[in-house]
Amino acid sequence: MASLSKVDAGELVVRQVIVAVVALLVVSVAPTLATADTTDGPLTVRVVRPDQGGAGVGGILVVATDPSGASASGTTAPDGTVTIPTAALSGGRYRVDASIPPTLTGVHPVARSAGFAALTEFVDVSGGRAVTLTMAVGGGTGDVELGDRVWFDTDGDGVQDGDEPPLPGVRVQLLPCDGGGNPLAEKTTDAAGHYVFGSADGVQPNTCYTLRFDYSGVDTAGLPGSPAVAGLRWTTPLASVTPDIDSNVDPSTGTARVAVGVPGSVDDGVDAGLIGGLDEVGDLVWADENRNGVQDPGEPGVAGVPVSLQDSDGALVVATTTGPHGQYAFSHLPDGTYKVCFDVAKLPAQYADYRLTRLRAGPPGQDSAADPAGGCTGPVELNAGHTEDRTLDAGLAPPVNRIAARVWSDLNGNGVQDPGEPGLAGVPVKLRGDDGGQLALTTTGPDGGYAFENVANGSYQVCLDLGNLPPAIADFTPTRSGGDSAANPATGCTRTVTIGLGKREDTTLNAGLGAPANSLGDRVWFDSNRNGLQDEVEPGIAGVPVKLVRADGADAGATTTGADGAYSFTGIPDGAYRVCFDPKTFPPAYAGGQWSKPHVGDAGKDSDVDLSTSCTQDVTVGVGHRQESTVDAGVVAARNRVGDRIWYDLNANGAPDPGEPGAAGVAVTLKDADGRVVAATRAGADGRYLLDDLPDGTFRVCLDLATLSPEFAAFRVPGAADGCLPPLAVGPKPREDLSVKVGLVAAPAVAPAAQESGSGGGGGFPVGWVLLTAGIVLAGVVFTVRWWKVVDQ
Template sequence: MARHVLAALVCAVALLGLSAPLLVATADDTDGPLTVRIVRGETGVAGVLVVATDPSGASVSGVTGPDGSVQLATSPLTGGKYRVDAVIPASMPDVKPAPEEASRASLTEFVDVSGGKAVTLTMGVGGLDGPVQLGDRVWFDTDGDGIQDGDEPPLPGVRVQLLACDGGGAPIAEKTTDRAGRYLFGEADGLRPDSCYTVKFDFGGVDTRPLPGSPPADGLKWTVPHAGDQSLDSDVDPGTGAVRVAIGPSGSVDHSVDAGVVGGLNRVGDLVWADLNRNGVQDPGEPGIADVGVRLQKADGTLVAGTSTGPHGQYQFSHLPDGAYQVCFDTAKLPPQYGDYQLTRPRAGNAGQDSAPDPATGCTAPTELNPGRTQDLALDAGLAAPVNRISALVWHDTDGDGRPSVVEPGIGGVPVKLRGEDGKQIAMTTTGPDGKYVFDDLPSGSFVVCLDLAALPQAGADFTPVTRSEASGADPATGCTPPVTLGLGKREDTALNVGLAAPGNRIGDRVWVDTNRNGIADATESGPSGVPVKLVRPDGTTESTTATGADGQYRFTGMPDGTYQVCVDRAALPAPVTGYQFTRPRAGESTKDSDVDLASGCAPPVAVGAGHRDGGAVGVGLVPPRNRVGNLLWIDGNGNGMQDPDEPGVAGVVVTMVDAAGRPVAVTRTAADGSYLLDDVPDGSYRVCVDLAGLPGQFRGFRLTGADGDAGCTAPVTVGPQPREDLSVRIGLVSASPAVATAAQESSSGGGFPVGWVLFGAVAAIGAVVGVRWWKAAGEDL
């Protein structure tokens, strides 16, 4: 990797002619200066980038001048021992590494400038032709990371064999690494251009006493291969100790076939990887993570060593004394793209394929190393992204202000859909009883939350989102929130709350003067202003009051869901309609007639709420005062003189008002609900009579409730001038048959079924057949 980075920098540095440190470490004034000269033959080569790297990884660099030389000031660095790399820029396609010889080093070398020693290093480059050469270095990989560091010692005495491409047969040539750990094969050793070879290494005869820890030779192993840049890492297969190489055409020089050895029987390590699916197991395609801090400590917590993972997430601590060790991972300082990742769940699979550290401590359990157990390479660590989630609230915004409050309940049972950036549905859920919903374990990306407004629960079936605010984010038309992006830096969003509000309930119409007394609001009939109108709850209390405006219009809005009555108090009518009466109700088209009861001044109850926000037209017709009598004709099934809930009115029956001589004064027919009104009656005392002989066939033989019921007339009723009306004349019909019983009386048949109920069923059926609008029929009679 280092060589690739250097190659990318060389052109810019050469063009600018600058020499700048790549990374500055702690100064060490005891290190001497380092001069590097790049030559082709005896001629210096300008424009080549040279980098010196200390054991900590800090570097200084410079570009060779016209004479091919550059001096690197090592004082900003530390360590004394450095790896020096020269990179031929891409602008010199005809320049290649030259064969190494006594006076010419390769383009990767190791120097020691500790103690103030000044070192001059000459590196050679060549052309596109000439002899071929193969070789480089065997070193002791002290930190086990697979990369040659400046202070890691060479390994002399390693036998290196040049074999045929397939690795078989007798060696073509054999070398032993020198004091610098170097070996070289050239044309004199049988190396030929455009050929394939196997290079095999054998460290069985090396002297390990000078090595750190003086590990026994039988405890040496090959380090991890291909851990970084080709010229700096180890190429040897740890299982065979060999590597296959290809030699190019004449002039090809390959000084990159290195071999790293780790010492000692005891070592721990392995891999830090990104557990993308958070299952705790290393799956194909899940990458290693570089630059993760790893420390080795004893079981009592004493620090032993520290390192960072390599480019593929690998790490290793080697040549360790016998003892118990723990490996701890620094998750507080991860690479930026993994900044908030956390240790995945431990021991989810086979050792070496799962994650070993405890997420709470960041450390593995102690592992014991001894002659019977020299290594533990199953101390892997998986890092997983925190769970992305969306959680929020859908609530009934009763005041419509877009802010939830403690008195506003959540709405359960609301379908909630999660969509991706492309609009496709990813998931669906339903709000709980408290109105909350959650989408959990989401991938990183952008999301939109949408409420299914067409499938809201029945109690809020026609609710819509309130206007967007900081606390409520859905579009009232679509039910969808703005997009939210989850991922690194934002793993959870709790702001996609949605307030739902009911459309406003409304009840209203107009109060008008029915000048022609037909019970219909005609186009020429206007309404008075200033008429008080009340909206009354079922318990009789007042919900709201208003007064009619221009042309008698009134309206109640915003009342809670429920049942209400519209009422007008005749005693409070303003001039010029003071003393006016209510016109006959339900005389025709429901949107144009009067709905209030003649006596009470209240319209029938209307319900408003989900699915029925408009209470409809509740009109109130007023007429100038005159004498009138009326109320209801009904089947008094139990003969108690009162209309019970199961006792219907009788439609289409002729009702006549007669004077003391029996002469008719007024006549009408009962309406569909059995109501009747005798209007414009002269002052006097009268009786209200029902034509019993003209009753529908089902009711032939019925009589009026009371002792004189067979005559078909009520007791005398007096009207005018005070009072003008009597709207309490209720007329009950009972069967003349002895079989008629009270509601509590049972038949003698033994079935226990009340005869009154039988009568009610018959009357209800007949009433449905013969029912007509009574005012219309009355008009035809008159």
Template sequence: MRQVVVTVVALLALGTTVPTLAATENTDGPLKVHVVRVDGEHAGVAGILVVATDPSGASASATTGPDGAVVLSTASLTGGKYRVEAQIPASMPDVKPAPAGPGFAALTQFVDVSGGRPAELTMGVGNGTGDVQLGDRVWFDTDGDGVQDGDEPSLPGVRVQLLGCDGTGAPLAEKTTDASGGYTFGPADKLQPNSCYTVKFDFSGVDTTGLPGSPRVDGLKWTTPMASVTAAADSSVDPTTGTVRVTVGPPGSVDDTVDGGVVGGLNKIGDLVWADVNRNGLQDPGEQGIAGVPVSLQTPDGKVVVTTTTGPYGQYAFSHLPDGSYKVCFDTTKLPAQYGDYQLVKPRAGTAGQDSAPDPGTGCTALTELRADRISDTSMDAGLAPPVNRIAARVWHDVNEDGAQTPEEPGIPGVPVKLRTDDGTQVALTTTGADGGYAFDSIPDGSYQVCFDLANLPADVADYTPAKYAGDSAANPATGCTRPVTIGLDKRIDTSLNTGLSGPDNEIGDRVWFDSNRNGLQDPVEPGVSGLPVKLLKSDGGDAGATTTGADGRYSFHGIPDGTYQVCFDPKAFPAGYAGDQWARPNSGDDALDSDVDLASSCLPAVAVGVAHREVSTMDAGLVSPRNRLGDLLWFDRNANGAPDPDEPGVAGVTISLKDSAGKLVASTRTGPDGRYLLDDLPDGSYQVCADLTQLPTEAANYQVPGKPDGCLGPVTVGPKPREDLSVRIGLVAPSPAVAPAAERTETGGGGGFPFGWVAFTAIVVVAGLAFTVRWWKTVDH
């Protein structure tokens, strides 16, 4: 609101010269009021209260001095246009309003001192003798409140008739309101003291083109009567009849309070723009209006009728509108700075007038129609809310621990994530999703940090920590918390608080040695085998790494991801001096010292590395000088398909014997816990391999070797080429009317086992319940 200094000056009539005040564009001009008696020497009258009221209803007042003059200080008022009233106190019964005449104004007048223009008023009073007078003013009540405001225009052209008391019969007199809206009846119009009259008003002939909104004449009506405690400021006309009944007093009586207010074109659209803090689309207690929002009123085709901006409390209004259809549009591209990125909320979420009306997509309301029976629509409110504040990012497995996310590095689900304010208060908690992502939505403006609960990580990453405090990874390894970020007007979304987690390095390895005494255990004097290629395979058979044994026979795979792996060797690649050697007998004793290589596959058992099992250092492999040997597996072939399946266990503790062609026992052993057996250090020859079926478990006492009731397979030949056959499998099946064909060893050509010259091929090996596709290498016999 601009600061306005207003001086009200009533200038003494009869040629009195009064100094004027300097005026500027933003300063109201001077206004001085002088109240004088109309009889005698026109002496000034002291003690008369003079009140100047601005269009908002605020007023300033002062009392006339000994000379009847007063200058009002209206610095606190605004508007430039005022209603000025002189009020005779009850303590002055001999002072009465005087009839209006040349040089004298009535006790209620309207002045315009905007732009520095001066106004000069002389108001006359008398002693209540002489002629009687009746009249005053007809005005256009712009705001429809029934009170004459300084900025409301006069209404000329209104026909005013003076009728008898009952309002019937021919008019005694008739007047038409002048340019100032005024009219007067006096003795010349047959107005008599102590008489009753009806004054009738007719605005049907007025010109409305200069009125606000240019309302149609047929839409005019009389305003609310008796709306002010001051009779001179309100309307006296009965809206239903257009008449006023008045009684004229004794001689000298002057009644200048018979005013008439006319309203029309009071069509109004508006209401409020507010900050919808909770984004529910409703005006809730405590939610403030937003000042300075541009608002336009438009026709259905988008033509702008008028524009405005919201007031200090978010209010706006378009008034004095012609009948018709309109829409209200809110320009959210030009919001005040503190609301710069606010957006319109969802429309019509509740009761009209308490919710938001505009479509967020267009910024405009639906059309509303104003007409004679619907002159106001104050439901065109608009709620503005900030975009949803959001912190969202990802926790990933930083495999290479470089702090940078790569497509092949997976997200980590199930990580607890805490949102804290800058004072450490926890305000929200979530966990990462399947892709490692997390989000905190609809958070208030402020400063936050994200903390990852490293003490409660999912079991499969329980010992992981932030890998690197750099690049994409925002969490400090020491605290598990990110740097603070500020969310608000200039930054509604932050996606920078990603964190890479990694576990301690996984390692698989041990040693390959030459088992000179063939006891299957590493003895202090037995050397390592250097230069032997070693491969690491994934659970799906894919390559996970390769290395070569060192000078001491040791090898290691470290820094590998969590998972299940298998170490495999290529017997064809045995280094010089060991070519043609064989694997030592597996699982001969202490797991830290014995050999673990499967004789047939040349692979070690599958092992898993990860949380709580980061290092496997018992993956030894022993080599022995080549000798003749036979072996493989005794198992329950439940489906009689001749091949061991994952759900078909080995048979432990059964004696396996080797017999020559004469039936003489050459060697024997017992199957291990997994059903495997090895007959070692055999002479060259052709043999039968026999399982002692009398030693089967009770529940399998009747199981048989298909087609071999004595449990013997053969003949099997070893030495000198080949020296070993490690494919002599013995499958036991349950007795049935139709026994499937014998499931014996895998044979190709003379003797059992793999013939000389075989190259690497792929097979499925079942280890500890896990299926591996592994590469096999067959010893080259010599």
């Protein structure tokens, strides 16, 4: 350790004033062992100016501090006198400090002279003894002086307490600044432990000196425990913010470096404390900021921590608080077993929520010896072979800072986590500092929760990575902020929160995500030219009821077309829907109208309504497809027409099952009784066909089997060797039959011409095919539904 330098006189005064002001603000508070004493005699202090005929000096703050650290104070009256009330203190012996406030310009400490006490003095008023101290101040001119006191630091805290004895007989040498060469002067401490060097000893203003202290010749018989001189050593230096009451000696050299100020400067705060004798324990309380349980460079000591010493029975022996650098010591202990306890419930405000770090994580003296569970060290036995233990450190670790919350599906968009609204898994979440830089990245768990653990003290915001959401919610955006949701809809980032002392966890940065609104709809129009496309001159049809149906058949909404024939369903949940219309409800001008041929071309302009069901095919809205605006319905004037679907009936059950393909491209004709072709078309990709604009009469629907797909070339119309269905009537009532389904079956499924069913009556259907007939009502007209099925022989 380098030699310790003493502050100059100006700095000394400032430090004295700071401490004095603090003393004024603190009502006398005694630590654990202090008890009030009502037997003290009066303590009076008078401050005068000898250079002005002994006139009193008012406004000087005087503080009396008892051995426990509690204090009482007062300010001198205009006559320079003040009486300090000591009844509430622990009593007996006091350290008395007088401080000159900055407001008293031109008033400074003066060189010590006979009959005057120093501005820091020690008194004993126990047993009713009255003490009056007269202290001198001056104008700050004339001789310079440095010196003060050597004492025995009984409790080892580096601070001069009122009951700690002076140490006479210590040699003090005045040396040049570098500490080398012959002494310039030498003194020996007196009965009060004082020494002083002044102008008569060659001390010059504006000059640096080194003081060397030598205690080898002192008599220790009167000290507590009568320690051997060989066991003495210098106490902890600079242990107080008040320079006049701590020790300035470098323990490694026994020296202190001092800078003398301008003419008239007086430095009476170059003190030296010694410890030793009997047994001793102690060391350091420090802030273990990285929680590793080891004292790392840069981790500060913690001042003001209550520390108590207990004996083997758990009884309190003595208590203290850590010094300004976190140090503490209990000395002059008799042999025995002890443990040291740290009161973490009464930590200084800056460390109020810190707790003891992990136990014994490193080498003794560099780790923490206090058990976090009870706050005490293990038992330490002190005896002749083990007189001290300086490894009883205690590390205080800050709590783990944490930011944790939830991202959820805000189904109703109200910004509140309502029952039934699930968490969203896999959402990337970024942690940003107050400068906007990214510090960490995580993703939400199955319940939508996320957490950033062990973050440093500071200000943070959380941002959702909206560009990398899971596929199922890829286009979700934050719902309105407020309530439970803290994410800004425009940025995906939350407000900034501060984590640290007083708030170690924040769980408010939740974020609700909602899907963009789904919408479905378009237009119902009159297809005047029957081409299946919306032409510019073709009007919309107003007042048509429209129903939205889910894929499972449940109703999902209803509306009516507007003046331009337009309709829409908005805000619907993700899913598959179909749109259904009721031709019976067409306005009068379009009564009896029929659906236009569907899917003839441009998806945004053609009709999507199935001719037989009056419903569209299922349309899915959701992620990647939020708006469907091509679900149109074309209406044409009523004419005769026939149609439905042709498919390959692979299982010959007479019903179109999933997986059974439509007979795409099959040529379909309508023939009269003489076999003349009245109309012709081809089946679409799904096997649907429509024979339109037909004359009234009786006709047969015929399939050109030569146009079947090659893989189905052997399929035939059940019960019809010529590929034609039985005759059916068209117009004027009914005008259309859109239920003529044809299920093609594999050959040789041909029915005998004359065999009848086994029913009891005559006139039954041929056994080789079954004709099912049912009456249905469509658009107010009764139609016949027919289909054919091969019956196994």
